[in-house]
Amino acid sequence: MPDLPAHASPASVPQRWSNSSHSEQQLLDFRLNHHDHPPLLSPAFTPPATPGTGTPAIERDAHSIPVDTSSEPASNLLESLPEVNCVVRARIPTTTGQEMFLHLYQNNVDNKEHLAIVFGNQIRSRSLDAPREGETEMARMIRGAYTGRLYPGRSHSRVEQLKHDTLGGSNSSTSISSTSRAPSASPTASPLSPQEPKAPLVRIHSECYTGETVWSARCDCGEQLDEAARLMSLPSNLPPYSSGGVIIYLRQEGRGIGLSEKLKAYNLQDLGSDTFEANVLLRHPADARSYGLATSMLVDLGLGRGEDGQSGIRLLTNNPDKIRAVEGPGREVVVKERVAMIPLAWKKGGRGSEEVEKYLSTKIEKFKHMLSTG
Ligand SMILES: Nc1nc2c(ncn2[C@@H]2O[C@H](COP(=O)(O)OP(=O)(O)OP(=O)(O)O)[C@@H](O)[C@H]2O)c(=O)[nH]1
Numbered sequence: 001m002p003d004l005p006a007h008a009s010p011a012s013v014p015q016r017w018s019n020s021s022h023s024e025q026q027l028l029d030f031r032l033n034h035h036d037h038p039p040l041l042s043p044a045f046t047p048p049a050t051p052g053t054g055t056p057a058i059e060r061d062a063h064s065i066p067v068d069t070s071s072e073p074a075s076n077l078l079e080s081l082p083e084v085n086c087v088v089r090a091r092i093p094t095t096t097g098q099e100m101f102l103h104l105y106q107n108n109v110d111n112k113e114h115l116a117i118v119f120g121n122q123i124r125s126r127s128l129d130a131p132r133e134g135e136t137e138m139a140r141m142i143r144g145a146y147t148g149r150l151y152p153g154r155s156h157s158r159v160e161q162l163k164h165d166t167l168g169g170s171n172s173s174t175s176i177s178s179t180s181r182a183p184s185a186s187p188t189a190s191p192l193s194p195q196e197p198k199a200p201l202v203r204i205h206s207e208c209y210t211g212e213t214v215w216s217a218r219c220d221c222g223e224q225l226d227e228a229a230r231l232m233s234l235p236s237n238l239p240p241y242s243s244g245g246v247i248i249y250l251r252q253e254g255r256g257i258g259l260s261e262k263l264k265a266y267n268l269q270d271l272g273s274d275t276f277e278a279n280v281l282l283r284h285p286a287d288a289r290s291y292g293l294a295t296s297m298l299v300d301l302g303l304g305r306g307e308d309g310q311s312g313i314r315l316l317t318n319n320p321d322k323i324r325a326v327e328g329p330g331r332e333v334v335v336k337e338r339v340a341m342i343p344l345a346w347k348k349g350g351r352g353s354e355e356v357e358k359y360l361s362t363k364i365e366k367f368k369h370m371l372s373t374g
Helices: 022-035 139-144 159-167 221-233 259-272 275-281 292-300 320-327 354-365
Strands: 065-068 082-091 097-109 114-119 201-205 245-250 313-316 336-338
Touching: 082 114, 082 292, 097 221, 097 292, 114 221, 114 292, 201 221, 201 320, 221 245, 221 313, 245 259, 245 292, 259 275, 275 354, 313 320, 320 336
Parallel strands: 201 245, 201 313, 313 336
Antiparallel strands: 065 336, 082 097, 097 114, 114 245
């Protein structure tokens, strides 16, 4: 596919700030004039006014907010979704005691390894589970295409052996699912839970080496990843987080500009720019990301719209642009609800920093993230 950015998305057509506000334009003009930069080429970042996604109060952060994007046009999206293929999956026990399954994807538009971190047993990758001609059972298990758990001596990837081992070889009607159905079609609610399981929780997370690995307090990326994992690990009998979940981890570091450019942006921030302006001064879009790969990965994981048109996800985000973008050009995925992410720094006892406060206020004022400063 020609003309696609490295991370596989709608080609972003550079344009001058046609939609930015007058004051933003003035500010940039001022900065540009005083830094003697050549003219900028940058797309405006104007999030759509997504119906049903009003700003939540902080106290209601755990609540989902209904979303209806059916009347929204699919602007700036690829005409068709990228192809993705889950090449390997492995069980990862975590330091919190919960387990997750890490899925590694390849695709036909970039050479990066994007990831899906899957919580719960019901969400399965179709491309991983698909039979491969001539493949041995051992090869299937090594690439993670097995049901249940691996154990020393296991010789078969499929459910039949599990049944045999569990039930001593008898024919039983006990159901051990081997299908790759979406969790919404195969509820996981414990008998303790009187409620219907909610739609699976999904977070589309963009790589942030500084926030996730070297403890940066310039942004809230690390805590968002932790919080998403925490919510998806909650016991299935505790509504509303009862259907497992997926963190799609996209390798679009620094809002798509890469780590080296993001570090330059940090230096510009220390020189007085905010995160939006710093990107633009470096001649990048304020946000260079896209979400087509995430949509494809969700469809592969069985979280697509489905034939009944009923399935849907709950999306953990404050970013209004993500919602319609993740749904894909043909609404291959449906976001039913948005779950807000409240910054730790704003919670009782939370520790803030000057940098993260500035980062958050820029998100709200310039990127129009749906957070209340109240
Ligand atoms: N260019 C740039 N990227 C940053 C900066 N701080 C964090 N990032 C990147 O921003 C991305 C995360 O985007 P955010 O704007 O924090 O959040 P979001 O994903 O848009 O929205 P949420 O779903 O609500 O978290 C990651 O790729 C980070 O590496 C910065 O100062 N400059």
